[in-house]
Every structure is written in structure tokens, then in C-alpha cells.
Amino acid sequence: MPELRKDMIRGHWVALATDRALKPNDFPIAQKNMIEGNKTSFCPFCEGHESETPPEVDAFRDHDSEANVSGWKVRVFPNKFSAFDTALDLNPHTEGIFPVMNGVGIHEVIVETPKHDRGWQDYSEEEIYTLLQMYQRRYAAVAKDERVRYIQIYKNYGLFAGASLEHNHSQLIGFPFVPNTFEGFSNYYQQKGHCLLCDLLQQECTNQERIVYEGEHFVLLCPYASRFAYETWLVPKTHRQHFQNLPEEEVREMAHILRMYVPHMFELLNHPSYNLMIHAGCVNPAEKADSEHWYMEIIPRLMVQAGVEVASGVYMNPVAPECAASILREGLK
Amino acid sequence: MPELRKDMIRGHWVALATDRALKPNDFPIAQKNMIEGNKTSFCPFCEGHESETPPEVDAFRDHDSEANVSGWKVRVFPNKFSAFDTALDLNPHTEGIFPVMNGVGIHEVIVETPKHDRGWQDYSEEEIYTLLQMYQRRYAAVAKDERVRYIQIYKNYGLFAGASLEHNHSQLIGFPFVPNTFEGFSNYYQQKGHCLLCDLLQQECTNQERIVYEGEHFVLLCPYASRFAYETWLVPKTHRQHFQNLPEEEVREMAHILRMYVPHMFELLNHPSYNLMIHAGCVNPAEKADSEHWYMEIIPRLMVQAGVEVASGVYMNPVAPECAASILREGLK
Numbered sequence: 266m267p268e269l270r271k272d273m274i275r276g277h278w279v280a281l282a283t284d285r286a287l288k289p290n291d292f293p294i295a296q297k298n299m300i301e302g303n304k305t306s307f308c309p310f311c312e313g314h315e316s317e318t319p320p321e322v323d324a325f326r327d328h329d330s331e332a333n334v335s336g337w338k339v340r341v342f343p344n345k346f347s348a349f350d351t352a353l354d355l356n357p358h359t360e361g362i363f364p365v366m367n368g369v370g371i372h373e374v375i376v377e378t379p380k381h382d383r384g385w386q387d388y389s390e391e392e393i394y395t396l397l398q399m400y401q402r403r404y405a406a407v408a409k410d411e412r413v414r415y416i417q418i419y420k421n422y423g424l425f426a427g428a429s430l431e432h433n434h435s436q437l438i439g440f441p442f443v444p445n446t447f448e449g450f451s452n453y454y455q456q457k458g459h460c461l462l463c464d465l466l467q468q469e470c471t472n473q474e475r476i477v478y479e480g481e482h483f484v485l486l487c488p489y490a491s492r493f494a495y496e497t498w499l500v501p502k503t504h505r506q507h508f509q510n511l512p513e514e515e516v517r518e519m520a521h522i523l524r525m526y527v528p529h530m531f532e533l534l535n536h537p538s539y540n541l542m543i544h545a546g547c548v549n550p551a552e553k554a555d556s557e558h559w560y561m562e563i564i565p566r567l568m569v570q571a572g573v574e575v576a577s578g579v580y581m582n583p584v585a586p587e588c589a590a591s592i593l594r595e596g597l598k
Numbered sequence: 599m600p601e602l603r604k605d606m607i608r609g610h611w612v613a614l615a616t617d618r619a620l621k622p623n624d625f626p627i628a629q630k631n632m633i634e635g636n637k638t639s640f641c642p643f644c645e646g647h648e649s650e651t652p653p654e655v656d657a658f659r660d661h662d663s664e665a666n667v668s669g670w671k672v673r674v675f676p677n678k679f680s681a682f683d684t685a686l687d688l689n690p691h692t693e694g695i696f697p698v699m700n701g702v703g704i705h706e707v708i709v710e711t712p713k714h715d716r717g718w719q720d721y722s723e724e725e726i727y728t729l730l731q732m733y734q735r736r737y738a739a740v741a742k743d744e745r746v747r748y749i750q751i752y753k754n755y756g757l758f759a760g761a762s763l764e765h766n767h768s769q770l771i772g773f774p775f776v777p778n779t780f781e782g783f784s785n786y787y788q789q790k791g792h793c794l795l796c797d798l799l800q801q802e803c804t805n806q807e808r809i810v811y812e813g814e815h816f817v818l819l820c821p822y823a824s825r826f827a828y829e830t831w832l833v834p835k836t837h838r839q840h841f842q843n844l845p846e847e848e849v850r851e852m853a854h855i856l857r858m859y860v861p862h863m864f865e866l867l868n869h870p871s872y873n874l875m876i877h878a879g880c881v882n883p884a885e886k887a888d889s890e891h892w893y894m895e896i897i898p899r900l901m902v903q904a905g906v907e908v909a910s911g912v913y914m915n916p917v918a919p920e921c922a923a924s925i926l927r928e929g930l931k
Contacts, residue, residue, distance in 0.1 A: 279824065361805070419908075419909050420905060426904065427901065427904020427905060438906060446910055490696070540905035541905070542909035544909060562908075571754045572752030572760060573752050573771060575897065577771075578779035579779075583679075
């Protein structure tokens, strides 16, 4: 049974599959793969292989195509290897001194394209727009499950970003608790009475040195305390907790900026692994999210998290965000 | 000038070099290296190359050998590429709304062996004992700098654990603040009036299913909320905040267990990258560390931290610690 266990020392939760264990040879980054590359001969995410995945829960499809066959642009199904299960009760309790609850949650795979070898750096603006629409749709759908308290959408591209399959896909997890990672938002709101990210954005737009691009509705910037080299955030200018009801005009601009920025970053940094992630406020009840301001993170993975980061939680970043922004601005159009 | 910047959202600190930036090609895990391997033709850490490093601050040497020449077993010098600098004042302040202080701190490299291609899995018990003695000595020496508040000793072995040079070395950082990573210790102490790790150890030794090995003074176990697959902790049975004054008998047993366990884990998991890390209580004033209990973490890096971990701070671990302990116990002697 999947479980969520609280780390009493660090305060974070760990999602665990208790009844099965990857054996040493099952890990995607076994040294063999690292050297020979990670080409798979059969891909369950490719068009025509729909019967190899769990049945789809959503898709953008040609008018006349049925579920679970060819004819889709974006396709969504439950993650087969999830540490979460919708059929459980949460049942929070302790095992001796250890807090634990069942791994209630929703874990979905969003296959971004029917073609095996295309990524965000190859997508047209229209393809990105379509994908963002699906993110909005799944976010709204998963938020309807009242047991879900926080929704994380993320994408792993490449070995060093945690991708285990080559075919481009994103993932969505609906957690039954709100991770304590973003407490800074509510702390700031309690102290100052306004939104941390609104204030941050105002300061950055005045200062300009960490701005990569400013559009009508969005600012792309390198955050002041960047944990990762060449980390950027795509921050919406309008204060909203959630992004699923974003007006079409803003989703269009978001697609435009990502179409411009992702291939530029990808070339400039020599085709790195990267993560895309959307942080938004908690759901159920959504009112609790007043202090939150949704945004997207785009993080190239040029270094791994070493012992010092893992142990102390303090990040070592060899590239100041002012330098990163200056390099990333060059040639961006 | 190196700076420490506080991430206001997550609450952690980031160590930054503000006046230089690694260019895209400088990163150790550029894809080229990933495929061709990372062999360096000249190693500054090898015996005979002492003039290529900063002058040593400590070493175990043959009786008649001088500093900064051949004839050493373990050698310590300041990290040439540190984000920390001892010559600064802390000067905590804000830049607009952003908290920042200067990167005051001590960052040392501990070269573990004069030979290029030997690692913990190859060391004799005596070599490990010697290295642990040097850890104790450096910990005690760095704690004398009253600006240092927390000392982190860590080792990165292999590409996926963050090693940038092949020659085996450990590192020590003396931070000018106490990372908030271990607040669970003080929270538990305030609530219950005793030590979290003492209670945890008692429960684990009664339960037995996550114990890998029990010695006279130490227990090797897979922690209940393991963040990483096959994560183990080497926990001393005696409650102590710090390990620099550990009796010789206990250091000897620690060396004995590590000599037995590290090569076993290394073979079992197909020569993985791994981190070794020592967590101990804060220093200056050391009394503040009453609730802390030092311990060592041994973490194979079989998966990278993917988007979900980076974004939400929730770890996904596909190997339950009960399974890991059962696999790791087999054949251990």
C-alpha cells in the first residue's frame, strides 16, 4: 500500500510504495545506461501504442477518433507506477513515534505529443498553447476531488532532470496535504498584509538586472536567491492563486514566451536536462490560498544536488542570477 | 564577493559567487563528459602535485616530511572554488525586500588518500579510522572560529552524487548560520523533553525490521521516512551533540562498520554514486545544540531529484526502507 511518511527531522513528507521495491538493476541511471544512452526500442507513449497504457482520462482528439486509439494531440492517463492511489482512505496515524498516512492521491501522465522525439524546444506556439490548455483542464478536474489539497504539475526532460522515458510527457500529482515548501508566502502575507510575489515583481521590474524578458502579462526573470544555475521563473503580473481560469489572452502570451525562451535556453546551455514546474495555491478549500501567487519555474539541471545540498538543505549556486539574466537576455527574440 | 541569500519562499539560504559565473561549457556534467566519462589527465590532488593546491592547513604526514610536499596520508587545504570567504564581515541586511548577508565561512577540501583511484569501498579499516580522526580534528579546529555556527562534513562520490574531481576527497563547510533543515530535533525536544534520535533508535531496535547492523556503540539502519532508495544512517547509541570528542573505541567501531558496509553496498548496488554526510549540532554557542544527536548518512544516488522533488519538496522513493534493510542485511559481514 502506498504511504506518506513524515520526516520528523526535516518536516517534509516522503511518498513510498511499501509493497514493492525497485531492485538495484531497475534504476534508470544504472551506469550502463549512462554510457550507452537510454534508447528504448518500444515506447508505450507513441501514437498507435495506446493499449499499452492505462485507459485515458482526457485527451485532445480529432473529431472522429475514439478514446485509446490513434488520432490525439495530447493524451492523459493515470501513472502506472504511481506512489499514490485514489481508492484509499487517508487514515492519518502514528507508528510508534512516526507520523504516517495512506498515499491517497492522483498521479497522471500527460503525453505532450504523439511523436516520440520532439520536446518543448521543438514545439510550435500552437502546440504549447494546446498543452497549457490541457494543464488547465487537468488542474481543474483534479481539484474537484475534495481529498486533494495541493496540485503539482511538472515535467522532467533528460536524465539529469529525472526523466525515465524519452517520449516527452508531463506529470500531475494531486497531494492530500499542502507541502510546507511555500510557507514563505503565508508568513510574508501575515507580516505585511500583501503578496510576496507581487512585491518581488515590483522590485525586480524597477531594478531590471535580473529580468530576462517582460511581456504584457508576464515577466521572465532569474530569481534573487536562485537555487540552480540559470534558473528562471515565468511570473504572471496579475495576482491569482490558480492558473486554471487564466484568460485565453494570457495563456496565448504564456505560450508565446515559452516558444521564444525554451529553445533559446536549450541551445545556449548545450541541450541540458531541464524541469518545468507550475506552483499554484492550495485547493480544498481554495480560500486558504489567499497569500499565494501562481508561477512557473524553468530549471536547467547543469549540476546534481551534491552532499552539501542533500545534507544541509543549503544550495550552492556558481552562477549569480544577475550574470545568468544578462547571458540569457542576449539574442532572445 | 560571495553572498548568502535567503529564499523568502522556501526559507532556505543559497550560497552564491556574485562576481564570477560558470559558463555553459564549464559544468562538469556537460553531455560530452556524460558519454565519454570524466577522466582528467592531470590531477591536482595526487601525491607530488601539492603545489597545485592552496597551501595545506592540516595533514597526517610521515615524521620527516614537510608541509606541501609528498609524504602524507590525508591532506587538508581551503577549497579553491569556494562560495565562502573567511576575510569578510557578515553584515546581514536587505536589498529591498530580499534578506542577504556576506558569504563568511570556511570551506575545506580533505584529500582522503594520496592515490588517485581509491575510494571508501577500497580503504582498509585503518585508512578509514585515520580519515575519521581527521574529520574530528578539522571539526574541532573550525568550531574555534566564533563566526561559524554549523559545520557540515560531506563526501560526493561519482557524477550523480556531485563529484567534480575523480580523486577521492571529502569537504567541510563552516556556515555562519544554522540551516533550518533540522528543526525537527528542537521541536521534538520542546514537546517531549527528550531527544528525537534517542527515541527513534529505541523504537527501531525494538522493531528490528529497518536495522541493517547493530554493533556495541552504533546502529546502522534504513530510516522510516527514507528520502532516497537504500538510504542508511549510522547512529551512535550514546546521545552526543558533536562527534569530535568521540572516544577512540567508538571511532574504531565506526571505522569497522564502514569498512564492512560501504564495499557491501557498493557491490550490491552496482557501483553507484554516493554521498556520505555527518550531521552534528550547532556550534558557537554549542549549548544551543542540546536537542541534537550527531549521526552519519550514507546515501547511494540511484535516481536524480526530479521536478516533483525540486518543486514541492516531497520526495518520491520507490524502495520502502523495510525492503532496503532486508536486501542490505543479506551477505553483510
